[in-house]
Structures are given as structure tokens and as C-alpha cells.
Amino acid sequence: MTFVRTVLGDIPPGELGVTYAHEHLIIDGGRPVLMEPDFDLSDVERMTAEVASAAALGLSAAVDAMPCDAGRNAAKLAELSRRTGVHIIAPTGLHHDRYYGSAHWSHRVSVAELAGLFIADIVDGIDAYDYAGPVVRRTAHRAGIIKIAGSADRLSTRDARVFEAAAIAHARTGVPILTHCERGTGAAEQLRFLMDHGVGADHVILSHIDKLVDRGLHRELLGTGAVGEYDGSFRWKADEPNGTLQLLTWMLEDGLVDQIVLGMDAARQGYYRAYGGRPGLTWLLDGFSAAMEEHGLEAAVRHRLFLDNPARVLMFASLPQGGAR
Numbered sequence: 006m007t008f009v010r011t012v013l014g015d016i017p018p019g020e021l022g023v024t025y026a027h028e029h030l031i032i033d034g035g036r037p038v039l040m041e042p043d044f045d046l047s048d049v050e051r052m053t054a055e056v057a058s059a060a061a062l063g064l065s066a067a068v069d070a071m072p073c074d075a076g077r078n079a080a081k082l083a084e085l086s087r088r089t090g091v092h093i094i095a096p097t098g099l100h101h102d103r104y105y106g107s108a109h110w111s112h113r114v115s116v117a118e119l120a121g122l123f124i125a126d127i128v129d130g131i132d133a134y135d136y137a138g139p140v141v142r143r144t145a146h147r148a149g150i151i152k153i154a155g156s157a158d159r160l161s162t163r164d165a166r167v168f169e170a171a172a173i174a175h176a177r178t179g180v181p182i183l184t185h186c187e188r189g190t191g192a193a194e195q196l197r198f199l200m201d202h203g204v205g206a207d208h209v210i211l212s213h214i215d216k217l218v219d220r221g222l223h224r225e226l227l228g229t230g231a232v233g234e235y236d237g238s239f240r241w242k243a244d245e246p247n248g249t250l251q252l253l254t255w256m257l258e259d260g261l262v263d264q265i266v267l268g269m270d271a272a273r274q275g276y277y278r279a280y281g282g283r284p285g286l287t288w289l290l291d292g293f294s295a296a297m298e299e300h301g302l303e304a305a306v307r308h309r310l311f312l313d314n315p316a317r318v319l320m321f322a323s324l325p326q327g328g329a330r
């Protein structure tokens with residue numbers, strides 16, 4: 006048994022508790038906010054209230070999924086964790102290319118240099134300036150996951166470089182990897198690439214795949230040992246079936262429910278009550294838990310989704326001699 010690396014330090018996996026696996030608690034400027042002002046989640050005060058309301062229902066840990074130079078702020082995440090008592094796992098890595106543009110430094114550095122930047126965030130501490138400028142100052146807050154993103158259906162040349170760097174950082178540190186699957190697509194290709202580069206499927210979390218309500222596809226993906234992160238539960242329209250719930254029911258029948266974690270991926274003010282939006286961060290623990298119960302996903306199953314599965318997949322891999330962490 007190794008550990009889970011939170012923004013305030015390493016903890017035994019059993020201490021994580023109820024975990025949301027792909028969140029956006031802080032987005033502090035950067036190109037995403039320039040593109041879409043509703044992405045601005047820079048207010049620690051408001052997010053403290055939001056997280057506290059979910060903590061009152063049992064939330065104990067959350068993965069923040071905003072990687073390097075796209076609005077990540079390790080100090081704010083640490084402050085939020087201190088104020089709410091909720092464990093927060095901060096990421097390194099890079100988001101989809103559209104959040105950076107073609108002139109970004111990530112296109113110009115080598116794969117080895119990219120890996121070096123990820124490893125330093127994990128081992129030495131996240132850059133206070135978030136790799137947004139030429140000066141790097143390490144904080145005491147270390148990254149506990151690598152977030153990387155693929156393009157629709159495939160990995161672009163740029164994506165492949167980032168994925169290769171993530172695989173190198175995983176081999177060096179044992180860090181788990183969280184991927185973004187554009188509109189739910191490309192998961193099989195991402196997983197194959199990572200496995201070809203030495204990453205065990207059991208250290209990979211494939212996000213947003215519940216956008217594709219395809220039983221065979223999910224059976225295939227989760228059957229590899231990889232973990233799927235479902236976060237669409239509140240996005241289905243009132244007059245259509247809840248695809249996330251449908252997939253959960255199928256995967257329970259197919260014996261694959263241990264390969265799923267849940268999140269909200271709520272990257273907008275409009276999703277949070279503290280910003281006047283809905284359904285609020287409590288959703289998975291109130292509205293959606295009630296819906297799961299109604300569909301036969303009883304408390305013991307939810308325990309696996311919220312506690313056992315995240316604790317297993319967010320744990321660092323054991324390393325052969327020579328690793329660094």
C-alpha cells in the first residue's frame with residue numbers, strides 16, 4: 006500500500022473517504038477564463054461555502070482537474086482544503102490544446118523537458134506562478150495526479166507528446182493519470198498509447214466517457230482494468246433518459262462497477278449554488294444518490310463508487326528502485 010498525495014500532504018488511501026474524482030474548485034484566470042468568463046472560479050470564500058455544503062453531506066475528498074497554466078492555483082486549493090477539512094488532490098499536466106494556443110511553450114519544449122516539469126510539480130512542489138512565466142518558485146503543495154487531454158477520437162501529434170511525458174512522469178513517480186476524453190471519445194486510443202508506454206491500466210482514469218451511452222464500449226474499456234470517470238449525471242435533459250444512470254446500472258449487471266468513479270466536472274459558476282447556480286456540489290450526494298438508490302445502486306454499491314474505487318486508483322503505484330517522490 007502506498008499513499009495518496011493531497012495538496013496538504015500524503016495520506017493513507019483509506020483516509021480519503023467519499024471522493025469526487027474530477028472537479029473544478031478553483032479556476033484562477035488563464036486562457037480558459039478569457040475564452041469563457043463563466044469559467045472564473047477564483048473566489049475562495051464562495052467555494053469554501055460550496056465545498057462545506059457538500060462536506061456536510063459526507064464529502065471528504067476531491068480531485069481538482071485544472072492542470073498547468075490554465076487557471077490552476079495550488080495556494081488557493083490548499084487554502085480551500087484547510088478551511089473545509091476536505092482533502093484536495095491538485096494536478097500537474099496539460100489540458101486540451103485549445104486552452105493554450107499554438108504559440109504556447111508546451112509546443113516548443115521537448116518531451117523530456119515536459120516530463121521534467123510534471124515530475125518537479127509532483128516531487129518538489131507546484132510552481133507558484135503555474136508555469137505561466139519564465140520564473141519558477143516551488144510551493145510546499147505537491148501534485149497528486151497528472152491531468153492530460155486527448156482530442157476528439159484520437160491523439161493529435163501535440164497530445165501524443167503530452168501523453169508520452171505523462172507516461173515518463175508516471176514511471177518515475179508512480180503518480181496516477183487522469184485523462185480528458187473529448188466528448189467522451191478516444192478513450193481506447195488514449196489507454197492503448199499509455200499502456201504501450203508502460204503505464205498499467207489500473208493507474209489510468211478516463212474522464213467523461215459516460216457521454217457515450219454504449220454498453221459494449223464501456224464493457225471493453227473497463228474490462229482492461231482502467232477506471233472510467235462518469236460526470237454527466239446532471240447534464241441529461243429532463244425529457245431524456247439519464248445516460249449516466251443507465252451505464253451505472255449496466256456496469257453493475259456486468260460486474261464492472263469497481264472500475265468506475267464519479268465526479269461533476271462542474272467548471273462553471275452556473276453549476277454552483279455559491280455563485281447562484283445549480284445543481285450545486287451536493288448533487289452527487291443528494292439528488293443523484295437518491296436516483297441511484299431508486300435504480301438499484303444501493304448504499305453498498307455507492308460505497309464502492311465513492312470510497313473504495315477512488316482510494317485504489319488515486320494511490321501512487323509502487324516503484325522499483327530508482328524512482329523519485
Ligand SMILES: [Zn+2]
Nearest residue numbers: 027070270272
Ligand atoms: Zn474537467
